[in-house]
Amino acid sequence: MVRFDSTILLGENLDLSSQSASKAIYTIKYLHECGAKVILVSGWSRKINFKLHAAQTVADILSSVLQHKVTDLRCISCNMPLKREDLQKADILLLDNLSEYKEEVANCSKFAELLSSEVDILVNDSFGQSHKILASTVGIARFCYASVAGFSFEENLHQLQKIAKTKKKPYIAIIGGGNLKNKAAALQFLESICDALVFVGQMSFQIMHAVGHIIPTNLVERDANKAALDIVQFSHDKNVLMSCPKDFWCMNQRFTKQLEVFPAHGVPDGWLPVDLGPRSLEEIYSLVTKSKRIIWFGPGKFSSSSPYTGGASKLAQMLYKQSQCECEITIVGNTACEVIKNEASSLSSFTMLENASVVWEFLKEQKLPGVMALDRAYPFSIDWSAAYHDPSQPLVVDIGSGNGLFIMGMAERRKDLNFLGLEINRKLVRRCLDSVHQSGIMNAYFIGTNATSTFCSIVSSYPGELVLVSIQCPNPDFNKPENRWSMLQRSLVEAVADLLAHKGKVFLQSDVKAVAMRMKEQFLQYGKGKLRLSHDCHSVKIDGNTWLEDNPFGIRSDWEQHVMDRGAPMYRLMLSKSTG
Template sequence: MDRTVNPVQAPAFLNGSVFYGCPSAILRWAHPKCRSCFGKRLELTRRRLFAARGARLYLRGDLVAVDRVKKSSIEYETGYLCEGKSENFPHIQTLKNFPKEELSGKVVMVRFDSSILLGEKLDKNSLAVSNALFTVQYLLATAEKVILVSDWKREVSSKLLDSQSVSDILSSLLRRKVVSLKCLSCGVPFKRELLEEADIFLLENLSGFRKEVANCPEFSELLSSEVDVFVNDSFSLSHRVLASTVGISRFSPACVAGFQFEESLRELKRVLNTDKRPYIAIIGGANIHGKAAALKRLVSECDGVVFVGMMSLQIMHALEYSIPSTLLEPRSSDAAVEVIQSARYRKIPIITPKDFWCINDSPGYQIEVIPAHRLGEGWVPVDLGPRSLDEMDSLLSSCKKVIWIGPVKFKSSHSSICTDGASKVAQIVDRLAQRNCEIAIVGNKACSTMIKESRSSASCSVIENASVVWEVLKGRKLPGLLALDRAFPFKIDWTMAYRNPAQPLVVDIGSGNGLFLFGMASRRKDQNFLGLEVNKKLVRRCLDGVHQSGIPNGFFIATNATSTFRSIVSSYPGEVVLVSIQVIEKLPFCQPVKSSVS
């Protein structure tokens, strides 16, 4: 949200129990992690905090009020009811929009991406590195303490020996002393007293803990000890279920996306956008069986597909080319046939290589350009041939969007003899980018090749971890993304919702048919009343009722308040004086007690 937060200092009535003081009592409950903790989503309903019998729907109101509600209802129909249509990419809470005052005096944990900040060849001018560093620097300026956590391996960089060496690298990047903490291996939650030594700390290497990969609840709770806000800035791991990205969200009061995570998600959405036509996919890599669902989606969305690398051989075999069995993947035939049938159904072209640079299996390793139909004569492909590249160039010449996903790589151990095929593909794609064709590059090999060969790589959408994109193309959701707090997807114009938005606000979570709020709004003109209800049909009827009656101090929003409550009330310009809630199930962290409201 764009406005400054107004913390809820009002009592929240929860199934007969009342919590006072700070917003944490409310916000801890009205939070996505409650659903994961208790195994299923909490279903909300309306609780009558005041006697609602005899509540009447007053149909009187001046023309100004009617016009105000009519306009807000139109905005609601076109906007608010659209919430939740994109389940794969929910509207998440980001560090950029998270209220700074809620970071003040807090301990914040950042799950950073080691492949970005700890790489052997670190480019400080790259957008990814800049965003990752800015996340930490922003928190150092706003929070009290920052705890960094990640996993790293020697293959990422030879300098990564232990936590102390990583602390030294991060200290150099951040120009602040990063202190190494060893508490995870002991299995004992660290105390706040340990944080007096410095402002920023680094926990042990997570790759040394099996419980990290197993998403162990005990390990997740250990990670979250003394943590007030969790920031996930490791988008490249969002397709995996880890204790440090998913499990920790169950125990942290607030879970938000860092600046690098947010930018990577924005890039992913751009990569998957199919508005521009013609749209062609260049598909490399291997494992056609495991990627069959993703390939069929690409075929269903693109105007043509070009196969390169090992995957092209599986498609060629299904097209009845003679391919040596040593080059075929297990269980690839059925998947290749399904992809071909999908393309034929849509009447789009499937392009496979017409020739290859090949090595003969005879002594001396003679290298020649061999037509595709002669591969079964003892020739082993090591790279794309000139005809294949020319055909690709011709097909792509009129494209408005190209996605290149996967490496131009073959299985042969001699593929290093001739490896300029990927470079020439990058040059073709670069020429398209210079003609304002939208380019998306996915995968480490494709990205590194494009950076070397391209003069316009900065204008391309780039995602180095292809696994994330493949998972989304398969129709799967990203656990690391879904674990973050939700944000209400639209900016609420409170001046359209209420005649006087500065009045104290009463929020009814699970407002149902709205009779309770209608009755209260007609009695208490000095307060505004907001109903949050997950049932969109009920909300539409309530808004119609507000429109007809001209009530100036009542409004309804269709939303799942367990996830969007914070972002909605944070934008309200006045004071929130009361939040009413009823939960069908008994919550494990509170014992119901009798309470009354006068």
């Protein structure tokens, strides 16, 4: 299944030569040419193309774009999953419009399972939705054998990461739009990597107000003054230039066609700023011409605008001229991208990220749900020498390490091994790392992550051997049966089987028999024939099944100790890797 971006492939003015469109098309064609049955799914509306009526119309548009027949299937219903015989109707199929289903935005598990019917692999190629938690991008991942990024998604993520990692200097951010309070964390991140922040939109009034200029109250955001003061102070501490407009084109509120230029600190009553003035543009031009890296977030947008002043067009022309001087330029937001398309004779020197919401969330240092749902989300780069005194020692990994009692106890007992706890609860991870630091333990480390998505990325980079993996007392939510096994997926089992050293062990335990049985079945089914049950003379039979009588390590997790204290049974088993 390919979750495609309708704004790219179904837009009214589709440019097939653009990088986003060409890579989105290549994702689908590549899968088709490799012999896959391709099921396309997305949400669309007439806002992006007035021709978008029924699924049949969309299928016809996609057939023309892909140069392959696309057949629509009107079959999404919570009581009617896709059937295998439906796949015989065509090689490329289109499901109904997801925008018509509230279950999509609610990330309804039942709806996600329905979408996954007859699907082996999810290919997410809708990067513009990656900041949202949707059934078609996040919920569906737990029901598929694998979840991977399409070529368009991958390229956009790469360009997004380049924003934060570029080494080119000077680096300036030109920032339009409003809602400063919501973007404060992102703005402080930009201050940490940029040499200058140039405000050209509604946020500039808040910054000017924070530094002491008299600004009409109707231009200042409510409850954003503290955030603005923090941003101003942070720029001072980091020695980052902060520039606001020096003058504005203003519109007479009574005679809306009457325009005049006023200094930024002297806009008279009855006049409203609508665009950047000539002095403002001159200052921006001076900064732009000295820069080697620029990111532009939207045009200068104020509470009103005028078609007669052209500030955004002039700014776009500046950027195009500078792009010819080996300056890397990223354009963020639909409106800014449209302005650049209209003013630049070539787009080859620009990186275009049309969904600004995704970029702002990324710059807030938030993990994007659509990315986290992928099997190798956010590949980790870990300095193992900083994590361990001796990173060549064999490694033990505890998946779902909780408060770290097992890892800490084992690290104290076995100095010849290194211990790694993977835990999704980042507050627990911070506490565990504090405990490691305070105790002076040199062979224990914790990472806050979803191990299902990142185990392979993390452990494959470790320089020593992986000798033991433990999964202890996962917490199934029996009130939500569809989530009961989501922590243990086929991709994780296969990664463990692949990375485990010869004669390495897998230790599984739970106080819930159904969970222990499920984990056992998953490892035996998806372990690629490399894992075998390991019994010893201390094994016991409970309800007809053989389990380990005691914890073989002598170190208990907090939940295991709680279970033992109340006299309840603990279902334990050990598997061993029998092949290299």
